[in-house]
Amino acid sequence: MVRRRPTVRPAQPAAKTPRIMGNLRRQHPKADAELRFENAFQLLAATILSAQCTDERVNEVAPALFTAYPDAASLAAADEGALEVLIKSTGFYRSKARSRRGMAASVVADHAGTVPQSRDALITLSGVGRKTANVVLGHAMGEPAMPVDRHVLRVANRLGIARGDDPERVEEQLCAVLPRRGWTRASDTLILHGRRVCKPKPLCDRCSVQQECAFIPPSTPPTKRRTRR
Ligand code: SF4
Numbered sequence: 001m002v003r004r005r006p007t008v009r010p011a012q013p014a015a016k017t018p019r020i021m022g023n024l025r026r027q028h029p030k031a032d033a034e035l036r037f038e039n040a041f042q043l044l045a046a047t048i049l050s051a052q053c054t055d056e057r058v059n060e061v062a063p064a065l066f067t068a069y070p071d072a073a074s075l076a077a078a079d080e081g082a083l084e085v086l087i088k089s090t091g092f093y094r095s096k097a098r099s100r101r102g103m104a105a106s107v108v109a110d111h112a113g114t115v116p117q118s119r120d121a122l123i124t125l126s127g128v129g130r131k132t133a134n135v136v137l138g139h140a141m142g143e144p145a146m147p148v149d150r151h152v153l154r155v156a157n158r159l160g161i162a163r164g165d166d167p168e169r170v171e172e173q174l175c176a177v178l179p180r181r182g183w184t185r186a187s188d189t190l191i192l193h194g195r196r197v198c199k200p201k202p203l204c205d206r207c208s209v210q211q212e213c214a215f216i217p218p219s220t221p222p223t224k225r226r227t228r229r
Pocket of ligand 1: 155158159197198199202203204207208209210211213214215
């Protein structure tokens with residue numbers, strides 16, 4: 001028997017989400033991938049490195065890494081110790097080195113050295129989950145995709161345009177109410193808003209969608225709480 005997952009209703013009516021996202025895009029018109037890359041393989045490798053690390057730090061180590069291992073074949077054959085030295089400053093370098101070599105080895109063995117172009121194939125690669133696959137599809141392959149990271153989870157839930165802490169469920173809810181062609185940019189925008197404004201301690205007075213936000217900071221006086229609901 002197929003068990004249906006319970007439906008999660010966002011707090012905002014679905015029709016409001018495109019308008020909220022439009023306002024956020026105007027606040028962050030340059031929202032885009034912050035990792036630097038020249039092809040899908042580089043973005044895949046950089047995204048694996050960015051786990052538990054800032055994009056700025058990954059961008060610092062990436063040039064030497066891409067020079068030493070320009071493609072899947074060279075990375076698959078890399079000496080693990082030498083690879084670890086290059087990526088040490090990104091943290092968790094041993095497991096990241098293993099993941100990156102494993103990813104490269106399966107790209108070589110199963111995809112003739114070329115990064116596969118479907119989500120289903122991408123997530124079979126070592127170290128590649130749905131979020132990483134969506135980053136690569138959206139930014140390196142021109143295929144609209146909605147990467148959901150901790151910033152997207154936090155901002156979307158506070159705004160009330162999605163509900164839940166399961167990235168796949170939040171991805172489903174956002175994709176259901178936004179035009180497909182805008183998915184990647186919507187994710188970029190929510191991520192940038194989460195980094196700059198809607199931080200764990202949010203800067204609501206700098207937020208372009210404050211009047212439409214479902215989040216009520218715990219310190220908000222009761223009178224304001226009534227008007228925001
Ligand atoms: S109003 Fe505050 S909580 Fe709501 S999205 Fe803006 S910064 Fe985040």
